[in-house]
Amino acid sequence: MSIEIKNVSYVYSKGTPFARQAIKGVNLRAARGEWLAVMGPTGSGKSTMLQHLNGLLKPDSGEVLLDDKNIHSSAASLREARQKVGLVFQYPEHQLFGATVYEEIAYAPENYGCSPDEIPELVQRAMDTVGLGYDRYKSRQPYELSGGEKRRVALAGVLAALPEVIVLDEPTAGLDAVGRQLLTETITRLNRDRGITVIWVTHEITEIAHLAERLIVLNKGEVAIAGKTREVLANPMMSELGLDIPPAVAISRELGGRGVPVRGQPVTLDEIREEIIRLLKEKQ
Ligand SMILES: Nc1ncnc2c1ncn2[C@@H]1O[C@H](COP(=O)(O)OP(=O)(O)O)[C@@H](O)[C@H]1O
Numbered sequence: 001m002s003i004e005i006k007n008v009s010y011v012y013s014k015g016t017p018f019a020r021q022a023i024k025g026v027n028l029r030a031a032r033g034e035w036l037a038v039m040g041p042t043g044s045g046k047s048t049m050l051q052h053l054n055g056l057l058k059p060d061s062g063e064v065l066l067d068d069k070n071i072h073s074s075a076a077s078l079r080e081a082r083q084k085v086g087l088v089f090q091y092p093e094h095q096l097f098g099a100t101v102y103e104e105i106a107y108a109p110e111n112y113g114c115s116p117d118e119i120p121e122l123v124q125r126a127m128d129t130v131g132l133g134y135d136r137y138k139s140r141q142p143y144e145l146s147g148g149e150k151r152r153v154a155l156a157g158v159l160a161a162l163p164e165v166i167v168l169d170e171p172t173a174g175l176d177a178v179g180r181q182l183l184t185e186t187i188t189r190l191n192r193d194r195g196i197t198v199i200w201v202t203h204e205i206t207e208i209a210h211l212a213e214r215l216i217v218l219n220k221g222e223v224a225i226a227g228k229t230r231e232v233l234a235n236p237m238m239s240e241l242g243l244d245i246p247p248a249v250a251i252s253r254e255l256g257g258r259g260v261p262v263r264g265q266p267v268t269l270d271e272i273r274e275e276i277i278r279l280l281k282e283k284q
């Protein structure tokens with residue numbers, strides 16, 4: 001499923017003395033199966049933009065299109081957007097409310113009109129996808145789980161609605177290294193094997209620089225840079241905005257500044273290591 005934000009602007013508390021323009025004239029498009037990363041300083045409008053993607057917020061001007069259809073054109077379109085575009089909030093574990101893991105995850109399919117006899121299988125499949133054993137976890141109470149387990153329950157709750165687009169707001173924040181790895185692997189599988197479109201907001205681009213085809217950088221509510229991830233990361237504006245770049249990009253920049261011709265815009269340590277070995281061999 002393709003998703004597009006066209007010239008979208010949004011003002012919070014419109015018409016009050018507290019009115020605040022959060023995003024302005026923002027454009028973004030992700031084709032089916034594409035992986036997009038979004039970065040930007042705090043307050044640049046990332047979360048506001050994400051909440052437009054499944055219709056939680058309605059643009060003051062501009063359009064949100066799902067397969068080229070405006071999601072606000074009818075109640076049915078909006079309902080479809082809510083189901084097809086799964087939004088994983090920042091710290092989603094703070095919003096768990098089900099009495100059991102099963103109830104928590106069954107909530108979405110129950111709401112999107114799945115027949116009751118399909119639901120146990122949907123819940124089980126979603127739990128398998130995030131690595132939570134069905135028999136072991138289904139009757140547990142969400143509040144007694146670890147932080148990483150809660151986060152997986154929240155993701156399974158989104159997956160049980162069978163979304164075609166997954167939108168994640170800083171999904172690895174607060175997780176340990178194992179939790180981060182597990183989440184990145186899960187989303188990679190969904191993207192590669194099921195063609196799910198991924199839009200991932202991050203402060204830590206190193207985790208996904210090799211996975212996201214394109215990177216969009218917001219600043220003060222507007223798109224400041226957009227393009228192929230490797231090219232955007234090489235843009236000097238990234239540091240000017242105080243955004244993190246992967247160590248491999250910093251090393252390439254340093255080498256480039258010393259006149260060493262680094263090829264291929266490396267973004268992972270493996271890639272820069274290979275490139276340095278190649279440069280050394282070339283010198284010999
Ligand atoms: N519920 C809200 N009410 C009023 N202003 C808000 C609200 N949420 C966000 N804002 C403001 O909108 C701007 C963008 O915020 P946000 O989308 O949360 O940015 P980011 O996710 O990039 O940190 C900020 O100036 C923020 O203070």
Ligand SMILES: [Mg+2]
Binds near residue numbers: 169
């Ligand atoms: Mg945010």
